[in-house]
Amino acid sequence: xxxxxxxxxxxxxxxxxxxxxxxxxxxxxxxxxxxxxxxxxxxxxxxxxxxxxxxxxxxxxxxxxxxxxxxxxxxxxxxxxxxxxxxxxxxxxxxxxxxxxxxxxxxxxxxxxxxxxxxxxxxxxxxxxxxxxxxxxxxxxxxxxxxxxxxxxxxxxxxxxxxxxxxxxxxxxxxxxxxxxxxxxxxxxxxxxxxxxxxxxxxxxxxxxxxxxxxxxxxxxxxxxxxxxxxxxxxxxxxxxxxxxxxxxxxxxxxxxxxxxxxxxxxxxxxxxxxxxxxxxxxxxxxxxxxxx
Amino acid sequence: xxxxxxxxxxxxxxxxxxxxxxxxxxxxxxxxxxxxxxxxxxxxxxxxxxxxxxxxxxxxxxxxxxxxxxxxxxxxxxxxxxxxxxxxxxxxxxxxxxxxxxxxxxxxxxxxxxxxxxxxxxxxxxxxxxxxxxxxxxxxxxxxxxxxxxxxxxxxxxxxxxxxxxxxxxxxxxxxxxxxxxxxxxxxxxxxxxxxxxxxxxxxxxxxxxxxxxxxxxxxxxxxxxxxxxxxxxxxxxxxxxxxxxxxxxxxxxxxxxxxxxxxxxxxxxxxxxxxxxxxxxxxxxxxxxxxxxxxxxxxxxxxxxxxxxxxxxxxxxxxxxxxxxxxxxxxxxxxxxxxxxxxxxxxxxxxxxxxxxxxxxxxxxxxxxxxxxxxxxxxxxxxxxxxxxxxxxxxxxxxxxxxxxxxxxxxxxxxxxxxxxxxxxxxxxxxxxxxxxxxxxxxxxxxxxxxxxxxxxxxxxxxxxxxxxxxxxxxxxxxxxxxxxxxxxxxxxxxxxxxxxxxxxxxxxxxxxxxxxxxxxxxxxxxxxxxxxxxxxxxxxxxxxxxxxxxxxxxxxxxxxxxxxxxxxxxxxxxxxxxxxxxxxxxxxxxxx
Numbered sequence: 001x002x003x004x005x006x007x008x009x010x011x012x013x014x015x016x017x018x019x020x021x022x023x024x025x026x027x028x029x030x031x032x033x034x035x036x037x038x039x040x041x042x043x044x045x046x047x048x049x050x051x052x053x054x055x056x057x058x059x060x061x062x063x064x065x066x067x068x069x070x071x072x073x074x075x076x077x078x079x080x081x082x083x084x085x086x087x088x089x090x091x092x093x094x095x096x097x098x099x100x101x102x103x104x105x106x107x108x109x110x111x112x113x114x115x116x117x118x119x120x121x122x123x124x125x126x127x128x129x130x131x132x133x134x135x136x137x138x139x140x141x142x143x144x145x146x147x148x149x150x151x152x153x154x155x156x157x158x159x160x161x162x163x164x165x166x167x168x169x170x171x172x173x174x175x176x177x178x179x180x181x182x183x184x185x186x187x188x189x190x191x192x193x194x195x196x197x198x199x200x201x202x203x204x205x206x207x208x209x210x211x212x213x214x215x216x217x218x219x220x221x222x223x224x225x226x227x228x229x230x231x232x233x234x235x236x237x238x239x240x241x242x243x244x245x246x247x248x249x250x251x252x253x254x255x256x257x258x259x260x261x262x263x264x265x266x267x268x269x270x271x272x273x274x275x276x277x278x279x280x281x282x283x284x285x286x287x288x289x290x291x292x293x
Numbered sequence: 294x295x296x297x298x299x300x301x302x303x304x305x306x307x308x309x310x311x312x313x314x315x316x317x318x319x320x321x322x323x324x325x326x327x328x329x330x331x332x333x334x335x336x337x338x339x340x341x342x343x344x345x346x347x348x349x350x351x352x353x354x355x356x357x358x359x360x361x362x363x364x365x366x367x368x369x370x371x372x373x374x375x376x377x378x379x380x381x382x383x384x385x386x387x388x389x390x391x392x393x394x395x396x397x398x399x400x401x402x403x404x405x406x407x408x409x410x411x412x413x414x415x416x417x418x419x420x421x422x423x424x425x426x427x428x429x430x431x432x433x434x435x436x437x438x439x440x441x442x443x444x445x446x447x448x449x450x451x452x453x454x455x456x457x458x459x460x461x462x463x464x465x466x467x468x469x470x471x472x473x474x475x476x477x478x479x480x481x482x483x484x485x486x487x488x489x490x491x492x493x494x495x496x497x498x499x500x501x502x503x504x505x506x507x508x509x510x511x512x513x514x515x516x517x518x519x520x521x522x523x524x525x526x527x528x529x530x531x532x533x534x535x536x537x538x539x540x541x542x543x544x545x546x547x548x549x550x551x552x553x554x555x556x557x558x559x560x561x562x563x564x565x566x567x568x569x570x571x572x573x574x575x576x577x578x579x580x581x582x583x584x585x586x587x588x589x590x591x592x593x594x595x596x597x598x599x600x601x602x603x604x605x606x607x608x609x610x611x612x613x614x615x616x617x618x619x620x621x622x623x624x625x626x627x628x629x630x631x632x633x634x635x636x637x638x639x640x641x642x643x644x645x646x647x648x649x650x651x652x653x654x655x656x657x658x659x660x661x662x663x664x665x666x667x668x669x670x671x672x673x674x675x676x677x678x679x680x681x682x683x684x685x686x687x688x689x690x691x692x693x694x695x696x697x698x699x700x701x702x703x704x705x706x707x708x709x710x711x712x713x714x715x716x717x718x719x720x721x722x723x724x725x726x727x728x729x730x731x732x733x734x735x736x737x738x739x740x741x742x743x744x745x746x747x748x749x750x751x752x753x754x755x756x757x758x759x760x761x762x763x764x765x766x767x768x769x770x771x772x773x774x775x776x777x778x779x780x781x782x783x784x785x786x787x788x789x790x791x792x793x794x795x796x797x798x799x800x801x802x803x804x805x806x807x808x809x810x811x812x813x814x815x816x817x818x819x820x821x822x823x824x825x826x827x828x829x830x831x832x833x834x835x836x837x838x839x840x841x842x843x844x845x846x847x848x849x850x851x852x853x854x855x856x857x858x859x860x861x862x863x864x865x866x867x868x869x870x871x872x873x874x875x876x877x878x879x880x881x882x883x884x885x886x887x
Contacts, residue, residue: 018746044727049558052736059732060743065724066732067561068744069554070584076551080558080566083542084516085725088562106554109547267515267540274563274723275695278513279683280539285511288535289674292497293324 006040008033015060024201024212025055027175028122032091033062034182039189046089047081049074051098054129055122055201058093072103075110078117084273086262089189090117097127100136100156111165114193115261120185121158121196122175124203125210132206142209158198159240159252163233168255169195170236172248174219175202176212180249187251193260200249215247222250230254297327297352299485300359301433302376304345305368305426307338314426315346316669317451318433319498321443322350323671326493330355331669332870337523337607343371350487356635356670356794360874363485364436366429370394380404385483387432387475389425407436407479411471419467431468435475439487444468495674501665501791504636505595506531508643509567510539511682514593516559516566518544518552523607524663525569525597549574553581553594560585560592561733563693563723565647569595572614573604579621582656584735586626589711589719589760591650591657591689593643598662600868609868610663612790612841616850618658619819625757627653627764629771630818632660634793636670637677638816644682649770652689653763654721660818662841664870665791690718694725704728709740713755717762764820771817773825778804778811785833786880787859788840789815789847792871796839799876815847827855835860837880841871861887 011033019025036046043064050056052071059066065088069077074092082090099107099121110119126144127133133146137158141150162170169191173181181199188195200219202212222228222239229235236253262268267276279285301318305311312333319331328351335344349358361381367373367388380386382403388394389411399406409432415424427448434441445465452461499507505528509517519529529545536543542559546552552568559566570578575596585592596618600611618630629649633642642659650657692699700722708729712719719740722729736744737753745752774787778800788796793814803810813829813836830836830851838848838859845862852858861883865871 015743042727043730044725047724048732057744057746060734063730064732065730066734066742067588068732068734068736070580070735073550073554073581073584076546076554077558077561080516080518080555080560081562082558083544083555084559084562084564084566085723088725105547106551109551265542266537267542272562273515273542273559274693274725276515276540276564278515278565279511279686280513282679282683284539285507285679285683288507288510289497289677292499292503293495293674 004040004042006037006042008037010043011036011063013061013063017061018057019054020205022204023054024124024175024203025058025122027178027181028055028120028199028201029058029061031173031178031181031185032058032120034178035185035189038182038186041089041189046091049078049081049090049092051094051103053095053097055093055095056098072098072101073106074098075103075106075119079110079113079115082115082117083262083265083268086268086272091189092117092119094121096121096123096125096135096137100158108165111162111167111194111196113261114168114258116193118185118188118195119197121198122201123158123198124201124207126203126207128203128206139209157240158196160237162196163236163240163253167196167253168193168258169251170253171196171251172198172200174200174215174249176215180221184251191254192256193258218245218247219249220246222248222252295485296488297350299364299437299487300347300349300362301364301366302345302347302362302379303366303368303430304343304372304376306340307335307342307344308340309368310423310426311344311346311368314430315348317447318430318444319348319669321447322348322487323496323498324446325440325443325487326490327352327487328354329498329669329671330358332358332664333667335608343375345372345376352490354672355798357798357872358870360872364433366433367392368425368429377402383484385436385479387429387436405479405482407432407475409471409474409478414470414474415467418470419463424464424467427464428467428471431471432475435472436479436483437485437487438476438480440489441468441472443489496671497674497677498669498671499636500667500669501636501639501661502528502597502667503531504639505643505659505661506535507677508640508682509593509647510535511640511679512565512644512647513686514565514567514647515540516542516556516564517568518546518555519569520546520549520552520574522549522571522574524599524666525571525574525595527666528569528595528597549577550581553578556592557581557585557588557590560590561588561723563691565651567593567595569597571597571599572601572617575614575618575621580623582628583622583624583626585656586622586624586628586760587735588733589654591654593646593650593657593659595659595661597666598660600866606868608663610791610841610870611866611868612662612792612846613843614660615789615818615842615846618660619850625761627655627760627767629653629655629657629767629820630660631657631816632790632818633816634665634790634814636672639665640677641681642816644685648685648687649767651691652687652718652770653767654689654718655763660790662791664841689721691721694723694729697726700726700728710742711738711740711756711759713740713759716766717759718766768820768822771821773822774813774815774829776811776813776829779809780811782809782811783834784808784810785836786810786812787815787836787838787847788812789818792839792841795871795873795876798873799880802873802877818850821854823854826851827857830855830857837861837863837883839863839871839876841865860884
């Protein structure tokens with residue numbers, strides 16, 4: 001691929017976001033664009049697959065290929081697409097309800113396949129678009145319209161689950177720091193295999209607990225600790241469980257030694273599948289009949 | 294003596310090789326130039342239980358099995374307990390001398406008990422009691438005086454290459470000994486014989502799932518995804534087996550939801566893609582089906598039906614999903630439903646399904662069932678002409694992203710994925726070209742593909758009309774039901790899917806019994822030109838719907854669209870396949886009540 005200059009302007013969509021002023025999604029959109037500019041990926045060479053929720057409207061707000069699908073379902077669509085067009089940069093953008101709730105099973109399985117897609121989960125720890133119910137990642141005791149006395153479930157721990165499931169790139173970002181987030185997204189795109197980027201995304205309307213300030217007081221960057229080695233699964237496991245006064249962001253874990261799913265499928269050794277000539281040769285079809293004689 | 298007209302049933306426990314030896318024997322008979330129809334029946338367990346395989350043989354093409362048999366091969370005692378009633382007078386019951394069987398009971402029914410030392414031969418000459426099935430099938434060949442070289446050739450092909458010819462040799466030794474023993478002792482007592490016809494054309498022995506696989510590959514399907522579910526699994530397995538040779542991407546997903554979503558993703562990229570499942574898995578896919586409708590994604594979805602509700606009868610057959618597949622999905626969107634009724638139709642309809650999907654940019658459901666999916670039929674090798682598929686591939690208004698020249702020309706004024714035009718079908722350029730960068734959405738969208746966040750009435754109305762218009766146009770590609778038999782008849786049997794074969798034979802029997810009967814087979818179910826269907830049906834004096842379900846779903850669909858009511862319904866919903874005898878008997882019953 002010849003690197004062409006890509007600018008923020010190239011990525012400008014004609015559609016104005018409908019997000020609330022101050023929404024964390026603006027930071028994520030900005031970071032996604034920065035990452036594409038940083039890597040010189042032009043709009044036609046990237047495809048976004050999103051679920052349903054405020055953040056899943058993102059594909060409309062960036063000039064690129066997009067697919068706004070169903071709640072919890074973008075991950076399998078992205079996989080099918082990637083297998084059919086494996087030289088496209090494929091990015092899934094969905095929310096905590098999509099990926100850690102209704103689509104949880106798809107997520108478990110995409111991680112063990114190590115297909116080369118980047119997965120940005122907008123984690124606001126609340127259901128925003130449906131107006132304020134608790135989410136799979138809401139902290140225990142979180143009061144909402146469906147948990148009036150506080151939730152009585154433990155929150156999902158995306159980092160620990162991803163580690164256990166065999167994800168080969170696991171990171172967490174913060175929408176309040178789009179520059180750092182852009183860097184994480186760029187590294188996720190460059191990673192050969194499945195990359196999870198869980199993003200703290202403050203919902204300024206329905207989550208009055210996990211606010212920008214709440215995160216700013218707590219988050220710190222893993223790469224600021226010279227002793228932290230993201231290739232060390234044990235260290236990653238420990239950091240995955242750090243929560244409270246200090247919450248780590250950055251790359252928790254990376255494993256560059258696993259083959260991708262696409263590399264292991266013989267049909268994808270050459271041209272992308274959509275470019276394969278059809279139908280097959282008549283003599284090959286005729287020879288199929290022999291197995292039935 | 295009756296020549297080349299016989300029914301053979303082989304029964305035993307799961308794990309005794311009932312299915313493999315039944316299918317092998319059917320293949321051997323087809324190699325001998327005769328026609329076969331093979332049907333299996335098994336339980337949802339890996340070992341134990343009771344399975345059977347039934348083969349019907351004829352000199353003419355056949356489409357169904359018969360309820361009565363001339364040979365019962367029992368690998369266990371239960372087979373005799375369960376199936377003795379099915380053996381006709383003068384028929385043979387073959388079993389191992391070690392089984393506890395009441396010979397007198399068999400004789401008292403006018404049948405011939407044929408105990409043979411099958412297990413002993415298997416162990417002594419083959420070195421394994423697992424070769425009991427080989428011995429038993431060879432014994433059946435012996436009493437029919439069927440040339441053993443045909444079964445031998447099948448044994449060679451099954452074992453010769455895979456595990457070294459030693460196992461084949463041992464099986465053949467066992468087969469020869471059992472054949473000779475059976476022939477010597479019993480052939481002179483048994484009236485039915487098989488005589489090879491070496492002049493017959495070469496014949497394939499193939500089931501519905503394999504036929505669908507052939508059709509899909511010939512149509513250029515490059516992507517197949519599924520989650521195993523009986524009776525669709527063997528289609529997924531067939532595609533896996535051909536993946537290397539035809540450069541396919543075949544994937545087993547975590548569930549059926551994912552299977553259809555993967556298929557949507559691949560189809561969105563411009564690849565001919567399919568998924569396959571049964572009713573339960575299709576239930577899970579329904580939300581994604583609606584997404585395919587909204588995003589106008591062309592794909593093929595095979596639903597191999599089995600009895601429901603819920604897990605139902607997992608290994609049996611039923612035609613209970615006709616109305617479900619027509620209506621499944623939230624919201625209104627176009628789709629086509631096609632129900633092939635024979636293995637040849639499975640091949641060709643699959644070719645058509647991909648064309649219809651891409652021409653109209655909508656999901657196409659191909660509806661089969663366990664009976665059609667699993668039953669083996671012999672067909673002449675030339676009965677499948679792949680050129681009919683490969684030379685008629687129609688991808689509709691599709692330009693692939695690497696066809697740069699075509700794109701440059703087509704999108705001079707910009708590209709709008711869901712542009713409005715007369716036939717409702719928009720230009721489809723899968724993502725990948727700089728001049729066709731766009732978004733699609735399951736949410737109601739603008740012609741550009743953006744979510745219409747204002748939810749405007751005029752856009753909604755136009756988009757609904759655009760999508761539904763495709764269904765109207767697609768009617769031109771859909772075929773009216775096909776009339777078989779005499780044009781002017783007292784009685785018209787109406788059927789769809791796998792009931793076609795048994796109903797065709799039932800029609801022939803009724804005609805030879807003096808009741809002038811014809812048959813109307815629906816392959817295309819939806820959409821249809823219903824005025825024309827109504828014309829055909831109003832010409833029939835009486836029409837009776839023959840279906841493998843409780844409520845006569847096709848007759849309801851016809852009534853919904855034409856207002857016409859059947860005279861009666863022959864409905865079978867005990868999980869067993871229809872057969873000609875069943876149809877004729879029940880027809881008399883239901884007509885008596887009219």
